[in-house]
Amino acid sequence: MTRQGKVGPDHAAEEAALRLFQTGAVTHELSQKVVAEGPGHRLFVATPKGPAPARGWPVLYMLDGNAAFDFLTPGDLAMAPGLAIVGIGYDTDRQFARERRTLDFTAPDGLGDGLRPDHVHPGRMAGGAAIFHDRLVGPLRAAAEAGLSVDPARRTLWGHSFGGLFTLYALLARPGGFARYAAISPSIWWDEALINRIARDARPASVPLLMALGDREKRSGSDGPPPDGPAPATMQFIETLRRHPGHRAQVHVLPGHAHIQTLAGSFPLVLPFAGA
Template sequence: MSALRAQPDLRLRSGTALWEAPSPTHRFAQRRFDSADGLRHYRAFVAVPLANPPAEGWPAIVMLDGNAAFDDLRQADLDHVPGTVLIGIGYETGGRHDVNARTQDYTPPVPPEDRAGPDDPDPSEKVGGADIFLDLLAERLLPELAKDFSLDPARRSLWGHSYGGLFVIHALFRQPDLFRSYCAVSPSLWWHAPLMLRREETSKRRTEGQSDVVILYDVTQDPRGDERRKARMLQGRAMLAEMLGRLAGRPDIVLTQRAYPGENHGSMFQVGLRAALARDISN
């Protein structure tokens, strides 16, 4: 695995209004790193408060789909978190989403005996790399960024949408002490359902205290599309309802959930990002 390749602090070239003038609250930096097999190339976008860090270090929000997350950020969003480092974990390929890379990185491994159902993705897709990606975050990326930007390991949050939300829940079950808070937005729990329910049954528990878990989700009134898409949506709703019930009953978790009637799966990316940054996540 290659080391992080440091870059000087440069304004991000996203073309959005946020980057057209210096921010009054944050400075910006980027870091690049590679997957262990050298086939995926990542970019970490970082927004760091302009003030001096506290003695214990800054709290940080780590956002998956970092290209899209940082592209959507506005100064009004940063104003909500003047004392927090924002980290967007994205890809070098450009564009808002690297569909193939995120599919591989954000989906959990599937047991060989778990046969794909009719609503699961094409089996030719590269999937199941969530454990590898999580280890990359835990062992290389987060320690390097903590050192570079004075981050407090006890005050880290993980945010993700769709497959990213699926990864957030996977990370909660596999490494509950890695982050203090876990925010999953419209998580794709239909993925090989009921795989994540089985993972919950055998999941690890936090060593001390409780994990703050936030789940934000859309409520589409009339699912449209072909029958496969409708079936996937209905299955996702059933898995979400069951998962919320289980998490609410766990003593190691403080659960916050909020439904957004009228929003759809795609629109929840921006809605969920802004809600998390504004802490507008009450029931």
């Protein structure tokens, strides 16, 4: 696997080698813990070495933590020596828990508890984002920050793909959980009408948002060559945000990046963003 990851659709079945925990890092102490909450989660924590500042460390929460920490390198951590990083993963040896992330990272439809069959992936359930958000800012955050000096005013949420979709949902529908948000290659296509409606209905806010996507992205398993340009649905969503008072995303198009490659490709952008 290259630094940016496999391009083909089999990347979702990759084992998480987590070499970072074998090599270690000059700038951070590394630890893992399992939390028996919901489906069971693994937390991956990189804590800056040395004494914490008086206000505590800024902290970056990364969804799909198994994959995020599989792609993180000591060089990445060296770009942000004063930033704590927490990977929120699932209790699996794979990079991605596909069924769980589909359920946890997709928005409810506003009917009943919002849960429903996934209209894209037969056999999966969807719509559990509100439930997962409560778990994330409640017991998972408490477990991650136990013994860690954190500045509550500098918590950032990062997500890629379905995780990026959840990040936008969290910003727009459940504001206040984090101070900054970074949505990378968000899966706007999954229910374009729903996420645009959530954006239109959101209260005005002035919360920093970083968005990044590649110009060679296509859905895993889809036919044809990669497109030449960023996803139109995502660019249209960005325009929807721009028409909404207070929401002004900083947007980066990553040249030559396919979908999986934007995960690690976002690190040079998001690490300084979260550490500021």
